[in-house]
Amino acid sequence: MMKRLLVVVDMQKDFIDGSLGTAEAEQIVPAVKEKIAEYRKAGDEVVFTMDTHSGEYLQTQEGRKLPVPHCIKGSAGWELCEALKDEPGQRFEKGTFGSRKLAEWAAAQEFASVEVVGLCTDICVISNALLLKAFMPETPIRVDASCCAGVTPQSHANALEAMKMCQIEVCEAC
Numbered sequence: 001m002m003k004r005l006l007v008v009v010d011m012q013k014d015f016i017d018g019s020l021g022t023a024e025a026e027q028i029v030p031a032v033k034e035k036i037a038e039y040r041k042a043g044d045e046v047v048f049t050m051d052t053h054s055g056e057y058l059q060t061q062e063g064r065k066l067p068v069p070h071c072i073k074g075s076a077g078w079e080l081c082e083a084l085k086d087e088p089g090q091r092f093e094k095g096t097f098g099s100r101k102l103a104e105w106a107a108a109q110e111f112a113s114v115e116v117v118g119l120c121t122d123i124c125v126i127s128n129a130l131l132l133k134a135f136m137p138e139t140p141i142r143v144d145a146s147c148c149a150g151v152t153p154q155s156h157a158n159a160l161e162a163m164k165m166c167q168i169e170v171c172e173a174c
Ligand SMILES: [Zn+2]
Pocket: 051, 052, 053, 062, 070, 071
Protein backbone atom coordinates (compact mmCIF):
# COMPACT_ATOMS: atom_id res chain seq x y z
CA MET A 1 0.00 0.00 0.00
CA MET A 2 1.23 3.48 -0.83
CA LYS A 3 2.15 5.67 2.10
CA ARG A 4 0.83 9.14 2.73
CA LEU A 5 3.33 11.99 3.08
CA LEU A 6 3.11 14.74 5.70
CA VAL A 7 5.28 17.81 4.99
CA VAL A 8 5.86 19.97 8.07
CA VAL A 9 6.95 23.39 6.83
CA ASP A 10 9.34 25.66 8.76
CA MET A 11 8.18 24.97 12.33
CA GLN A 12 11.29 26.82 13.52
CA LYS A 13 11.74 28.99 16.59
CA ASP A 14 12.16 32.22 14.63
CA PHE A 15 8.70 31.76 13.08
CA ILE A 16 7.06 30.78 16.38
CA ASP A 17 8.52 32.82 19.25
CA GLY A 18 11.58 34.35 17.57
CA SER A 19 12.21 37.27 15.21
CA LEU A 20 9.14 36.54 13.04
CA GLY A 21 6.99 34.79 15.64
CA THR A 22 3.24 35.27 16.07
CA ALA A 23 0.67 34.21 18.65
CA GLU A 24 -1.13 32.28 15.88
CA ALA A 25 2.03 30.31 15.14
CA GLU A 26 2.45 29.39 18.81
CA GLN A 27 -1.15 28.21 18.93
CA ILE A 28 -0.79 25.60 16.16
CA VAL A 29 2.16 23.72 17.71
CA PRO A 30 0.05 21.14 19.64
CA ALA A 31 -2.14 20.44 16.58
CA VAL A 32 0.93 19.93 14.37
CA LYS A 33 2.46 17.60 16.95
CA GLU A 34 -0.76 15.59 17.08
CA LYS A 35 -0.91 15.41 13.27
CA ILE A 36 2.67 14.06 13.15
CA ALA A 37 1.77 11.41 15.76
CA GLU A 38 -1.26 10.38 13.72
CA TYR A 39 0.85 9.90 10.56
CA ARG A 40 3.48 7.91 12.44
CA LYS A 41 0.88 5.67 14.06
CA ALA A 42 -0.47 4.85 10.61
CA GLY A 43 3.06 4.05 9.37
CA ASP A 44 3.12 7.03 7.01
CA GLU A 45 6.03 9.31 6.09
CA VAL A 46 6.80 12.62 7.85
CA VAL A 47 9.41 15.12 6.61
CA PHE A 48 10.35 18.65 7.66
CA THR A 49 11.47 21.72 5.75
CA MET A 50 13.77 24.23 7.43
CA ASP A 51 14.14 27.78 6.21
CA THR A 52 17.91 28.24 6.11
CA HIS A 53 19.80 31.48 5.57
CA SER A 54 23.41 32.60 5.92
CA GLY A 55 24.84 35.73 7.52
CA GLU A 56 24.46 37.38 4.10
CA TYR A 57 20.68 37.25 4.43
CA LEU A 58 20.14 41.01 4.22
CA GLN A 59 21.91 41.10 0.84
CA THR A 60 19.56 38.52 -0.70
CA GLN A 61 16.37 39.37 -2.61
CA GLU A 62 14.32 38.00 0.28
CA GLY A 63 16.33 40.04 2.79
CA ARG A 64 15.84 43.28 0.86
CA LYS A 65 12.07 42.78 0.87
CA LEU A 66 11.90 41.38 4.41
CA PRO A 67 14.80 42.95 6.32
CA VAL A 68 14.38 40.80 9.44
CA PRO A 69 17.21 38.27 9.85
CA HIS A 70 15.76 34.84 10.64
CA CYS A 71 16.66 31.16 10.46
CA ILE A 72 20.39 31.81 10.19
CA LYS A 73 21.91 28.33 10.00
CA GLY A 74 23.26 27.23 13.37
CA SER A 75 21.42 29.92 15.37
CA ALA A 76 18.83 29.03 18.03
CA GLY A 77 16.07 30.54 15.90
CA TRP A 78 16.91 28.21 13.01
CA GLU A 79 16.15 25.10 15.12
CA LEU A 80 12.79 23.39 15.01
CA CYS A 81 10.64 24.42 17.96
CA GLU A 82 11.19 22.63 21.25
CA ALA A 83 8.10 20.39 20.87
CA LEU A 84 9.25 19.06 17.47
CA LYS A 85 13.03 19.19 17.45
CA ASP A 86 13.50 15.54 18.45
CA GLU A 87 11.00 14.19 15.94
CA PRO A 88 12.61 11.77 13.51
CA GLY A 89 12.20 12.42 9.80
CA GLN A 90 14.17 13.84 6.93
CA ARG A 91 15.03 17.56 7.05
CA PHE A 92 14.99 19.59 3.84
CA GLU A 93 16.96 22.81 4.32
CA LYS A 94 15.93 25.52 1.88
CA GLY A 95 17.04 29.07 1.13
CA THR A 96 13.91 29.70 -0.94
CA PHE A 97 10.21 29.64 -0.06
CA GLY A 98 9.52 26.38 -1.89
CA SER A 99 11.97 23.49 -1.61
CA ARG A 100 13.03 22.19 -5.04
CA LYS A 101 14.78 19.25 -3.34
CA LEU A 102 11.62 18.27 -1.47
CA ALA A 103 9.51 18.41 -4.64
CA GLU A 104 12.02 16.34 -6.62
CA TRP A 105 12.33 13.79 -3.82
CA ALA A 106 8.56 13.51 -3.30
CA ALA A 107 7.85 13.18 -7.02
CA ALA A 108 10.34 10.32 -7.28
CA GLN A 109 8.36 8.25 -4.74
CA GLU A 110 4.82 6.99 -4.91
CA PHE A 111 2.67 8.62 -2.26
CA ALA A 112 -1.07 8.12 -1.93
CA SER A 113 -1.44 11.77 -0.90
CA VAL A 114 0.54 14.71 0.39
CA GLU A 115 -0.51 16.94 3.28
CA VAL A 116 1.25 20.23 3.99
CA VAL A 117 1.13 21.95 7.40
CA GLY A 118 3.20 24.58 9.22
CA LEU A 119 4.40 28.14 8.69
CA CYS A 120 3.66 30.51 7.17
CA THR A 121 0.44 29.73 5.30
CA ASP A 122 0.85 32.74 3.02
CA ILE A 123 4.52 32.29 2.09
CA CYS A 124 6.14 28.90 2.53
CA VAL A 125 3.10 26.65 2.95
CA ILE A 126 1.46 27.95 -0.23
CA SER A 127 4.80 27.92 -2.11
CA ASN A 128 5.48 24.30 -1.23
CA ALA A 129 1.90 23.16 -1.80
CA LEU A 130 1.86 24.66 -5.31
CA LEU A 131 5.35 23.40 -6.09
CA LEU A 132 4.37 19.87 -5.04
CA LYS A 133 1.21 20.17 -7.15
CA ALA A 134 3.36 21.04 -10.19
CA PHE A 135 5.63 18.04 -9.60
CA MET A 136 2.82 15.60 -8.66
CA PRO A 137 -0.30 16.59 -10.61
CA GLU A 138 -2.10 13.27 -10.00
CA THR A 139 -1.46 13.13 -6.27
CA PRO A 140 -4.10 14.70 -3.98
CA ILE A 141 -2.52 17.58 -2.05
CA ARG A 142 -4.15 18.80 1.12
CA VAL A 143 -3.57 21.61 3.60
CA ASP A 144 -5.05 21.51 7.11
CA ALA A 145 -5.86 25.13 7.99
CA SER A 146 -5.88 24.37 11.70
CA CYS A 147 -2.21 23.34 11.49
CA CYS A 148 -1.07 26.49 9.67
CA ALA A 149 -0.65 30.15 10.56
CA GLY A 150 0.07 33.16 8.38
CA VAL A 151 1.94 36.43 8.80
CA THR A 152 -1.51 37.86 9.67
CA PRO A 153 -4.90 36.12 10.09
CA GLN A 154 -6.06 37.96 6.94
CA SER A 155 -3.14 36.81 4.78
CA HIS A 156 -3.62 33.27 6.17
CA ALA A 157 -7.26 33.35 4.95
CA ASN A 158 -6.23 34.83 1.56
CA ALA A 159 -3.65 32.09 1.03
CA LEU A 160 -6.18 29.35 1.83
CA GLU A 161 -8.55 30.83 -0.79
CA ALA A 162 -5.74 31.00 -3.37
CA MET A 163 -4.79 27.37 -2.71
CA LYS A 164 -8.43 26.23 -3.06
CA MET A 165 -8.54 27.87 -6.49
CA CYS A 166 -5.46 25.88 -7.47
CA GLN A 167 -7.13 22.62 -6.42
CA ILE A 168 -5.30 22.14 -3.17
CA GLU A 169 -7.79 20.52 -0.79
CA VAL A 170 -8.14 22.83 2.20
CA CYS A 171 -9.71 21.38 5.33
CA GLU A 172 -10.01 22.35 8.97
CA ALA A 173 -8.77 19.89 11.61
CA CYS A 174 -8.95 16.95 9.18
ZN1 LIG B 1 13.39 33.02 5.03
